[in-house]
Amino acid sequence: MRGAGRLFDGKSAKARDIALILDEDRFRIESPDCVLVRDGWCDDLRNENKNRRSANLLLSVAPDDPLRIELTDPVFVAEVKAYCPRLEARRAAPSGWWKPYFFWIGGAAASVLLIYFFVLPMLVSAVARIIPDSTREELGAKAEDIIIGSFARRGKLKQQDAVCANPAAMKEIDALVEHLGDGFKDGSPITSITVIRSKMANAFTLPGGRLIILSGLLDMADSPNGFAAVLAHEMGHAEHRHPMRLMISNAGVAAGLSLLLGDISGGTFIAGFGQMMISSSYSRDFEREADKTAVALMKKAGYNIAPMIPLFRKLEGQNEGKGFGPSFLQSHPGMAERIETLTKAGHEGGPAMSPDDWANIRTMCKKPV
Amino acid sequence: MQDDSTGSVPVVGASGRAVDRTAPGEALVSFDISKRQLFLLLVKNKFLTLLTFGIYRFWAKTHLRRLFWQGVEIGGDRLDYMGTGKELFLGFLLAIAILLPTSIAFSIGARVLDFLGPGWIVFNQFLYITLLYGFWQFARYRLWRYRLSRTAWRGIRFYLTGSAFTYAWKVVLLSLLCVATLGWAYPALQAFRLNYQLNNSRFGNGAFTYKGTVKGLYRIYWPLILGWQVVAVVLIFYLYHSELSFGAGGRPSLNEEKFKDDAPIIFTAAGIMFFFYFLFAFFARVWEFRYLVRHTCFGRAWFTSYLTGRSVLLIMVIMFAVGFIGFIGFAVIYGAIVFMGSHAAFFLMAFFFFFAYVGVDILKTMFLMAPLLKVICRTLHIHDFGVFEETASASVDMPKYGEGFADALDVGAF
Numbered sequence: 195m196r197g198a199g200r201l202f203d204g205k206s207a208k209a210r211d212i213a214l215i216l217d218e219d220r221f222r223i224e225s226p227d228c229v230l231v232r233d234g235w236c237d238d239l240r241n242e243n244k245n246r247r248s249a250n251l252l253l254s255v256a257p258d259d260p261l262r263i264e265l266t267d268p269v270f271v272a273e274v275k276a277y278c279p280r281l282e283a284r285r286a287a288p289s290g291w292w293k294p295y296f297f298w299i300g301g302a303a304a305s306v307l308l309i310y311f312f313v314l315p316m317l318v319s320a321v322a323r324i325i326p327d328s329t330r331e332e333l334g335a336k337a338e339d340i341i342i343g344s345f346a347r348r349g350k351l352k353q354q355d356a357v358c359a360n361p362a363a364m365k366e367i368d369a370l371v372e373h374l375g376d377g378f379k380d381g382s383p384i385t386s387i388t389v390i391r392s393k394m395a396n397a398f399t400l401p402g403g404r405l406i407i408l409s410g411l412l413d414m415a416d417s418p419n420g421f422a423a424v425l426a427h428e429m430g431h432a433e434h435r436h437p438m439r440l441m442i443s444n445a446g447v448a449a450g451l452s453l454l455l456g457d458i459s460g461g462t463f464i465a466g467f468g469q470m471m472i473s474s475s476y477s478r479d480f481e482r483e484a485d486k487t488a489v490a491l492m493k494k495a496g497y498n499i500a501p502m503i504p505l506f507r508k509l510e511g512q513n514e515g516k517g518f519g520p521s522f523l524q525s526h527p528g529m530a531e532r533i534e535t536l537t538k539a540g541h542e543g544g545p546a547m548s549p550d551d552w553a554n555i556r557t558m559c560k561k562p563v
Numbered sequence: 564m565q566d567d568s569t570g571s572v573p574v575v576g577a578s579g580r581a582v583d584r585t586a587p588g589e590a591l592v593s594f595d596i597s598k599r600q601l602f603l604l605l606v607k608n609k610f611l612t613l614l615t616f617g618i619y620r621f622w623a624k625t626h627l628r629r630l631f632w633q634g635v636e637i638g639g640d641r642l643d644y645m646g647t648g649k650e651l652f653l654g655f656l657l658a659i660a661i662l663l664p665t666s667i668a669f670s671i672g673a674r675v676l677d678f679l680g681p682g683w684i685v686f687n688q689f690l691y692i693t694l695l696y697g698f699w700q701f702a703r704y705r706l707w708r709y710r711l712s713r714t715a716w717r718g719i720r721f722y723l724t725g726s727a728f729t730y731a732w733k734v735v736l737l738s739l740l741c742v743a744t745l746g747w748a749y750p751a752l753q754a755f756r757l758n759y760q761l762n763n764s765r766f767g768n769g770a771f772t773y774k775g776t777v778k779g780l781y782r783i784y785w786p787l788i789l790g791w792q793v794v795a796v797v798l799i800f801y802l803y804h805s806e807l808s809f810g811a812g813g814r815p816s817l818n819e820e821k822f823k824d825d826a827p828i829i830f831t832a833a834g835i836m837f838f839f840y841f842l843f844a845f846f847a848r849v850w851e852f853r854y855l856v857r858h859t860c861f862g863r864a865w866f867t868s869y870l871t872g873r874s875v876l877l878i879m880v881i882m883f884a885v886g887f888i889g890f891i892g893f894a895v896i897y898g899a900i901v902f903m904g905s906h907a908a909f910f911l912m913a914f915f916f917f918f919a920y921v922g923v924d925i926l927k928t929m930f931l932m933a934p935l936l937k938v939i940c941r942t943l944h945i946h947d948f949g950v951f952e953e954t955a956s957a958s959v960d961m962p963k964y965g966e967g968f969a970d971a972l973d974v975g976a977f
Contacts, residue, residue, distance in 0.1 A: 202717045203718060206719070206954070207767060207951055208953065209952075243641075244633055245596055245600075245634055247596055247600075252641075252643075260720075262718050294653055295652075298653050298660070301656065301657075301660045302657075305659065305660040305664060309667060313664065
C-alpha cells in the first residue's frame, strides 16, 4: 500500500513530500525520487493528532522522535487506519520508566515526613522560645481582652461584669496554683488567672501564661481535687508553651498544605481537612504532655488526682454531639487513653483545699458583683 | 492514490479554507476544536482529578493542552504540544521536596517577625508580599519556558532563553516603582516584561525580536493612569468637604446622618465610574496586545493583529450571561433538593456539587479560553511567512531545553 504525505523531519520547518509505503508489517518512507528516508515496524506508528476536527493523520515513528508524517488524503487515511490497528494505542513505557517516579515520590515523601515529624515540631518549639516574653505577654493580654469581650457580649454583660472578681476566692485559687507550681523547677508558669462568668465549663491557657477559667467548671466540679487537676493540666500547657506552639505550627501547616495540594482542582477543598487533621494531631500530643504534667504536679503537691476522672467524663459529655467524626479529628485524645493515664496515677494524697475554701470558690460567681 | 503529489498543491485546511502553502506572502492563523470533545475531556479530567485527590491534574492539563495546541493552525499546519504529564508530575515532586521546607520556614519566620511589634508587622507584610510576588514572577517565567519548549510547529520547537531570576527581580523593582509613582511607571514595567520575554523567544534557530518602546505604551496607558488619579482626588475632595466633620483637635469623623442619605448616590456614582474605568482598562489591554504584535518580528516576518475590544467584550458578556444562567439554574436545583430534605437529597447534592465544580471549569475553558483564542487567532496575520518555513531546528540539542525537572516547575499550586 502506498500513499502521499508530507514529512517534517524535526530538523527543518520545511515540509517534504514523501510517499508512505506499507508492506507486510513494515513501513517505508521514500522521497519522490525513491530514496529511502526512514523505515520501521508498522506497529511502531502512532497517530499524534488528538483534535477530532481534523481528519488528518499525524504519524510519529518512535518515542521521543520529533519526526512526523502528515497524511491528508481521506482515502489513504482510512486505508492506513485499517492497516495499522495500533495507531491509537499507548506506547509501551521504556524499561526503568518507574525510576524517576520512585526517586522523586520517595524524595518528596521523605521531605514531607521529615518536616512533619522533626523539623516542624523542633522549629516551632525553638521559635516559641525565641519569642521575647514581653511579646508573648502582649499577645496573651490582647487575646484575653477579646475573649472577655466576646463572653460579655454573649452574656449581655458589661466588660468588667463578665469577670468574677471575688478577692477572697481569687486569693485561694492563686494559692492553689502557686502550690501546684512548686512542682516545677522555676515555679508556676501562670502569670495571671481570670475567672469568666459563663455557663460553659472549661479552662484554657493563652500565650504568656494567662489562665482563663469559665465559671461553668466551678459548678461542674464536685470536688476541689478535680478542679485542681484541671488547673494542673492547664499549667502543663503553659509550662510547655503549647498555645504559642500551636499558633506557630498552624501557620506552617497552612503554608505547606496549600503548596502541596495546589489551589485548583479541589486542592483548597482538601487543604482544610488536612490542616484540621495535622493540627489536631499536634494538639493531641500536647494534651498527652499536659496530662502527664498534671499527674506529676498533683502528686508532688500531695493531692489525690482520682476525682478528676468523673469531672473529666462530665466535661466530655458536655462536648458530646458538638464534635464530629472519629476521635483522631478531635483535639483531645481518646477518652479511654486519657482516663487510663489518670487511673494509673492512683488515688493517693489528700484534698486540695478545705471544704470551706472550696465552697467559697464554687460560689464566687454567684454573688452579685 | 497518488504516488508523487507535490507540496505546492493547495491543501484544504481544517477550517475548510484553501491555504496555499508555498505562497510567500501572508499566512492566516485559525483555531478550531470540537466543543463536544472539549466538554467530554473537561468532565473526564475533573472526575479523575477528584478521584485521585488532585494527582491526576498534571495529566489532565497535558491532555487539555494537547487539544488546544492542536487546535491552532498556522499557515495550514497545526501546533503540537510535546509535554507530558510525567514531566509536570516530577517537576511538582521536585518542587515539593525543595519548596515545602523553604515555604514552611519562610512562613514561620514571617510569624516570628510579626511578634516583634506593630512596626514590624507592616515591614513584615511588605517583605512577605514582595517576596511572594517575586517568586510568582520567577515561577511564571519558568512556566513560559516550559510551555514554549514543549510547543512545536512542523516538528520544530519554540523555546525561551533568558534568566527567570533576572526577570523576576527586575519586575519586582519596577513594580515597586509603579507603587511609588502611583502608577506612572506602569508602562515602563509593561515594556520591560514584553521586551524581555519576546526578545528571548526562539523558534528553532530563529529569534523573535520586539521593537516596542516605553513611549508607545505610554500613549496607550496615560489616560488610564491619569484617570484613576482624577477619580481618587475627586473622591477624597468630596469626602473631605461633604461627608466628614471635624471634632475637637481636628479629628475627622464620618458625618453619619448625611452619609446615610448620600450613600446610595455615592455608591451608584462610584459603581458607574468603576464600570467605565474597567471597560477602558479592558480596551487598553486589547490595544496593548495589538501594539506588541505589530512590533514583533521573526526575521523578515512580521505580524498584525486586527483584534477588536468589541469582539473580546462580546465573549466576556456571553461568558457572564452563561455563568449567571448556570448559577441561577444551580441555585434552583439546589434549593429544590434542600427543600425535599430526604436521604436521597444528600446523594443528589453530591452529584450536583460535582457538576457545579465542573461547571466553573467548563465556563472558563469553553466560554472564555476557547472563544478568546479563536478570535485572537482569526485576527492575526503573518506577513512574509516564508521565513518560518526556512527555519531549521536549533543547533543546540533540542530536548535539553526545558527537559530538566526544574523547568517542569509548572505547578498549579502557585
